Amino acid sequence: MNDDNSRDLYDRALSVMPGGVNSAVRAAIEPYPFFVQKGEGGHVIDADGNRYVDWVLGLGPLLLGHDLPEPVQAGIQQKASEGPMYGTPTEVEVDLAEFVVRHVPSVEKIRFVNSGTEATTSAVRLARGYTGRNKIVVMQGGYHGAQESTLVEGDHENPRPSSAGIPQSFAEHTLPVPFNDEDAVREVFEEHGDDIAAVLTEPILGNYGIVYPEEGYHEFLREITDEHGSLLIFDEVITGFRVGGLGCAQSEFGVTPDLTTFGKIIGGGFPVGAIGGRAEIIENFTPSGDVFQAGTFSGHPVTMAAGLETLKFAAENDVYEHVNGLGDRLRRGLTDIVADQAPSYTVTGTDSMFKVIFTREGPGPDSLEEQCPAGCRQDPTCPRYDYSPKNAGDVKNAETERWRRIFWGQMKEQGVFLSQNQFECQFVSYGHTEEDVEETLEAYKHAL
Incomplete structure (x- = not known):
């Protein structure tokens, strides 16, 4: 070639x-x-x-x-022709939010952002603000974007930044454990349970060769987080609207997390991210709560149209x-x-x-x-x-x-x-x- x-x-x-x-x-x-x-x-x-x-x-x-199907292409072109963006809400972002809430088991309310990284960053901040706790349990090798709270390697006893530019003091609040290892999760909760805000995991490890969960692993995470008053966050940036169809991977595994992060397909090929979950938690985002989150391009009308038309086409076709x-x-x-x-x-x-x-x-x-x-x-x-x-x-x-x-x-x-x-x-x-x-x-x- x-x-x-x-x-x-x-x-x-x-x-x-x-x-x-x-x-x-x-x-x-x-x-x-x-x-x-x-x-x-x-x-x-x-x-x-x-x-x-x-x-x-x-x-x-x-x-x-x-090659986008005609209705998807038409929806994108219509929004693009009406003007790039406005700095004020538009109907199409409400339409997409309603679609997601109807189809994803865990989502009662949703906040749109601009990337999977921004979604996971905001979800971690929300979990900490909602629980009043500091520590986040993550899976070794799990990827949650280019953010300080999850660019961490090592184990829960010796966490350290996996990138230059991240203070060691940041990494100390992140507790990495091996995926599929219930004993390791129990150990971190025994040691830090009162200060664990959330367990953050991909339903299927998707940036480390695709690793499927052991039977019962996600049910175990659901139980132990409930027991300790922590949140369970599913990062469905990759699996969302790909595994499990419109219900996402959580519907396939039959486990309902407290929060879910989205990206990729939910924007139909345009820059996007989202955080969805129980209303009482999502309501802690500003302006209804005190966990700050904002973005100039959040809910961008062209992205919202692309995501909505993509998911509608998937719902109505084979x-x-x-x-x-x-x-x-x-x-x-x-x-x-x-x-x-x-x-x-x-x-x-x-x-x-x-x-x-x-x-x-x-x-x-x-x-x-x-x-x-x-x-x-x-x-x-x-x-x-x-x-x-x-x-x-x-x-x-x-x-x-x-x-x-x-x-x-x-x-x-x-x-x-x-x-x-x-x-x-x-x-x-x-x-x-x-x-x-x-x-x-x-x-x-x-x-x-």
Whole structure:
């Protein structure tokens, strides 16, 4: 593939942007990322005219793909033609709020913001303001945006900032525990229960290779937070309106959190974030309460129209049947390929999310019969149960460099665009086809 234009663009970008990018993960591709010119359906075309099957989809927001259906396109264009924004409320933000409240079990009221990071930042502040407590329990490897309260690594006994520029004193209020580890959660509550404002978790770890929860784990979190008067916050920036359909992942798992953060799909491909939850908690945001939150672009009419029309289209058409069906077909195909060519690797994902984690497990199970057929479900009866990743540390110990330095490039050469590293999700859209799935499975056969 020729990539002269992308190389020249990256050379220019290095002169005016740090690392040549505006989001760090985009620079993970070596020696330089390709620059996209446009999208079509489930594909992107780069600056050199190369066409790829796109399983990144802007890192998740594009449920409908790159070609928006006519009613969605029309709604966006109408709002854009009426003026950019106003600094005053508009009807469409009420319409979108009402739609979300009708469909998501935990949401009685909602506040729109401008990014997933802003949503989680505001949710943490709200939890602290509502409870009068300081500490937040997070999952190791869970990602909640570029914010000081969650850019923390280590464990609950020795938390430390994971980025320069964050004081150690900030990190001391964040308590990281391994995902799926009930004992670790019990330990932090025994030690800090009176000062834990909330447990913040993704329902499914989505920035660490897709790690499914053990059966009963979220029910346990619900029980222990109730017992100690803490809040349970689900970060559904990735899973919201993708896993579990319009009810989100919380409806699939049957656990109702106190607060939920949203992003990506709720804005239909435009910058967005939101915090929803019990009315008595959300009402603590200013102006009705004393937890300050504001934003010039919050509830932006074009974003609200994009989100509302996207979700309405998904509700009225076969969007979830289509994307979840293709996702299941992908994961089943990958499970067969991996069993034959790389039996130590793990296929993960659910609904329209998928990934192959390059796990290293030594000899592995004696037989792969009766394994999870379409992505790891943490099923104790599965022969791969003891070898599948249970937390972020397990994924980190996989062959992440092989995935990034060898496998990703081999897939690109075959016209398949996968997420930029071992850790990011991959997604299916309404714009993808069965042919895209078959082409991708063939590419995996050659690259693994």
